[in-house]
Amino acid sequence: MxxxxxxxxxxxxCTAKEGxxxxxxxxxxGRYIPSLCHMPGLSADxxxxxxxxxxxxLNRLLPACTTPVRNGMSVVTDxxxxxxxRLMALELLFSERNHICAVCVSNGHCExxxxxxxxxxxxxxxxxxxxxxxxxxxHPRFVLDHNRCILCARCVRVCDEVEGAHVWDIAGRGIxxxxxxxxxxxxxxxxxxxxxxxxxxxxxxxxxVEKGHAVEEMxxxxxxxxxxxxxxxxxx
Amino acid sequence: xxxxxxxxxxxxxxxxxxxxxxxxxxxxxDTVFHVTQLRGFEKFAEGRPFYExxxxxxxxxxxxxxxxxxxxxxxCDAIMSVRIPPAAAxxxxxxxxxxxxxxxxxxxxxxxxxxxxxxxxxDPAKRNVLGVIxxxxxxxxxxxxxRKFGQQAIEGLAKERVHxxxxxxxxxxxxxxxxxxxxxxxxxxxxxxxxxRTIAFFxxxxxxxxxxxxxxxxTHTMHAGLVDAEGNVQFYDGNVRFIDAEGKVVVDRMxxxxxxxxxxxxxxxxxxxxxxxxxxxxxxxxxxxxxxLGRMNVATRCGTPAAxxxxxxxxxxxxxxxHSSFHFHYARLIELLYGVERMEALLEDESILDRHVRAHxxxxxxxxxGIIEAPRGTLIHHYKVNEEGAITWANLIxxxxxxxxxxxxxxxxxxxxxxxxxxxxxxxLNRVAAVVRAYDPCLSCSTHAADQYPLEINLVDADGxxxxxxxx
Ligand code: SF4
Ligand code: FES
Numbered sequence: 001m002x003x004x005x006x007x008x009x010x011x012x013x014c015t016a017k018e019g020x021x022x023x024x025x026x027x028x029x030g031r032y033i034p035s036l037c038h039m040p041g042l043s044a045d046x047x048x049x050x051x052x053x054x055x056x057x058l059n060r061l062l063p064a065c066t067t068p069v070r071n072g073m074s075v076v077t078d079x080x081x082x083x084x085x086r087l088m089a090l091e092l093l094f095s096e097r098n099h100i101c102a103v104c105v106s107n108g109h110c111e112x113x114x115x116x117x118x119x120x121x122x123x124x125x126x127x128x129x130x131x132x133x134x135x136x137x138x139h140p141r142f143v144l145d146h147n148r149c150i151l152c153a154r155c156v157r158v159c160d161e162v163e164g165a166h167v168w169d170i171a172g173r174g175i176x177x178x179x180x181x182x183x184x185x186x187x188x189x190x191x192x193x194x195x196x197x198x199x200x201x202x203x204x205x206x207x208x209v210e211k212g213h214a215v216e217e218m219x220x221x222x223x224x225x226x227x228x229x230x231x232x233x234x235x236x
Numbered sequence: 237x238x239x240x241x242x243x244x245x246x247x248x249x250x251x252x253x254x255x256x257x258x259x260x261x262x263x264x265x266d267t268v269f270h271v272t273q274l275r276g277f278e279k280f281a282e283g284r285p286f287y288e289x290x291x292x293x294x295x296x297x298x299x300x301x302x303x304x305x306x307x308x309x310x311x312c313d314a315i316m317s318v319r320i321p322p323a324a325a326x327x328x329x330x331x332x333x334x335x336x337x338x339x340x341x342x343x344x345x346x347x348x349x350x351x352x353x354x355x356x357x358x359d360p361a362k363r364n365v366l367g368v369i370x371x372x373x374x375x376x377x378x379x380x381x382x383r384k385f386g387q388q389a390i391e392g393l394a395k396e397r398v399h400x401x402x403x404x405x406x407x408x409x410x411x412x413x414x415x416x417x418x419x420x421x422x423x424x425x426x427x428x429x430x431x432x433r434t435i436a437f438f439x440x441x442x443x444x445x446x447x448x449x450x451x452x453x454x455t456h457t458m459h460a461g462l463v464d465a466e467g468n469v470q471f472y473d474g475n476v477r478f479i480d481a482e483g484k485v486v487v488d489r490m491x492x493x494x495x496x497x498x499x500x501x502x503x504x505x506x507x508x509x510x511x512x513x514x515x516x517x518x519x520x521x522x523x524x525x526x527x528x529l530g531r532m533n534v535a536t537r538c539g540t541p542a543a544x545x546x547x548x549x550x551x552x553x554x555x556x557x558x559h560s561s562f563h564f565h566y567a568r569l570i571e572l573l574y575g576v577e578r579m580e581a582l583l584e585d586e587s588i589l590d591r592h593v594r595a596h597x598x599x600x601x602x603x604x605x606g607i608i609e610a611p612r613g614t615l616i617h618h619y620k621v622n623e624e625g626a627i628t629w630a631n632l633i634x635x636x637x638x639x640x641x642x643x644x645x646x647x648x649x650x651x652x653x654x655x656x657x658x659x660x661x662x663x664x665l666n667r668v669a670a671v672v673r674a675y676d677p678c679l680s681c682s683t684h685a686a687d688q689y690p691l692e693i694n695l696v697d698a699d700g701x702x703x704x705x706x707x708x
Contacts, residue, residue, distance in 0.1 A: 102291070102295050103288060103291045103292045103295050105288065134283060135283050135284055135285065135626065137285055137624040137625055137626045138624055143285055145284075188624070211285065211287075211598070211625070212287055212405075212596065212598070213287070214287055214288070214290060214291060214401060214404040214405065214409065215288065215290070215291030215401045216291075216401045217401075217404070217409065
């Protein structure tokens with residue numbers, strides 16, 4: 001049995017088990033930390049940098065979703081510095097690809113959009129990248145729109161860890177990274193895809209969606225996937 | 237050189253510019269109507285799933301979102317090859333009528349009534365909505381009330397005023413709430429009274445404009461618009477009918493998918509707006525007009541009692557085919573009345589509350605055409621998709637495009653009649669702007685202030701010197 005430890009989050013004393021991450025302890029104690037790539041039930045990835053927190057005694061910021069707690073640790077989840085960082089991370093996500101909320105099927109139900117509203121993002125200070133990206137409509141039931149993908153890799157993880165199919169991967173590096181199915185074959189031709197739709201349900205944006213939805217009509221049920229993952233014990 | 241400057245408002249659909257060229261004696265030699273329009277829409281759509289097109293076209297255009305939505309969902313219905321549930325068709329028509337009422341009210345009361353009520357030559361500083369409110373408070377109040385009625389109906393139906401996402405391929409995404417029906421119904425009697433009152437008022441003043449009627453695009457062209465099997469005017473459904481200038485039906489009930497057999501699209505060197513023409517007659521002989529004037533000319537009747545009475549009187553006054561574009565105003569008011577009456581009829585029918593309002597299907601045809609009558613005329617959306625439903629090609633013929641040639645010809649006529657000499661009065665140039673306004677082109681409908689009109693008129697000397705500019 002893992003050891004009980006004590007720590008502070010925003011001054012509040014919390015007990016936790018060794019091996020838990022900061023975000024897990026925060027959530028268990030009713031403290032909110034913004035996050036995007038993190039999803040309960042899936043392994044942590046730490047790629048979106050939205051969950052950065054301050055840890056007393058350390059100058060650099062640490063991602064709450066991948067950093068394990070230590071006995072006596074003191075964490076700050078809300079400060080001007082953190083806010084600036086989170087806004088910047090969001091702005092970079094928005095400027096990287098083509099997020100046109102007004103015409104998106106996920107408009108109003110998008111985690112990226114929701115966070116922007118919640119954190120009070122009003123301007124993108126970076127120049128938009130406007131990449132020319134394809135939309136993969138080859139699957140009979142689902143669509144992958146690269147324009148709206150933020151490379152959070154939730155789909156990659158759910159497909160690998162929960163469904164066990166491992167259709168998705170992220171190919172390329174840096175700004176050229178792209179989500180690919182089955183070694184860059186069109187999704188509709190994938191041999192490994194079971195068409196279970198879990199990736200669609202966990203995708204935070206309108207990048208993976210069900211076919212045939214008009215603007216604003218796509219809602220997701222990612223909690224179902226979390227429950228399933230926990231039940232199956234694919235992740236603690 | 238005198239310049240009146242009101243900065244044009246920036247709009248996606250574009251600004252219009254008119255150049256009036258004078259010869260050495262100061263007579264109008266030539267006029268050009270140019271539209272600068274943002275293109276590239278087709279490129280944006282390429283590769284996207286077809287069912288996203290309604291939202292995309294509604295937002296890209298932003299001028300009359302409901303019209304684009306409806307033309308687009310009809311094109312999508314065709315790709316899915318579905319017949320949408322009857323209640324959905326009624327709801328779409330209801331939404332469309334509400335939009336026509338509010339758009340026509342905007343055109344008449346906000347954009348054109350300053351000219352018509354205060355006079356084309358009146359003080360430009362006062363020749364605007366505020367001036368109308370001051371001089372004709374009752375009429376101005378009517379205008380505001382009518383627009384509000386239309387907007388609230390749209391809002392009630394679509395939950396969102398500007399860009400309703402309620403209309404979807406296959407139908408609509410929620411049935412009509414009886415409470416909303418009752419609310420819209422409650423506003424109908426007043427809306428109808430206003431429509432009747434305004435027509436009566438207009439009929440009383442229209443004959444003061446003899447010179448304008450005779451010269452505002454008073455020309456012989458073909459006309460086009462949607463009608464049903466009995467020849468009643470249609471806004472949402474039906475098939476396009478073409479008549480010639482004498483009123484002879486040239487094409488009756490054109491199948492939507494056949495539009496390119498009858499409509500050619502010419503590119504004009506001086507304008508970004510394509511110039512459609514009736515193909516069998518060639519270019520530019522195949523010039524035709526759409527919108528209120530065209531619809532009231534092609535239709536055999538309206539199909540609702542009060543509007544039919546007005547329709548009969550209108551044609552009694554001006555003939556079987558009404559030729560002057562000045563009468564866009566008159567025709568628009570009849571349509572306004574028809575729109576209100578049609579809403580009345582649709583809402584009386586209990587089946588509009590039917591809860592089955594959407595058909596589901598995938599791609600069953602690789603091509604789809606949707607045609608509706610936007611407030612300002614026939615609007616065509618045409619998409620091609622691959623088997624997976626991604627758009628491979630798209631073409632839009634917008635209402636103002638259909639009238640492009642006719643607007644050019646009308647501007648020419650007005651300029652040649654009213655403008656002489658190198659120094660001209662503002663009122664003369666204003667008539668040039670006014671004939672464009674009569675068509676209610678997309679350029680104007682979105683400007684909420686009537687005194688901000690994205691049109692620039694340049695008067696140019698024989699040697700190319702710009703003599704005068706009017707921005708209105
Ligand atoms: S498709 Fe969705 S879930 Fe997958 S990486 Fe992109 S944004 Fe994340
Ligand atoms: S949620 Fe922690 S880095 Fe994305």
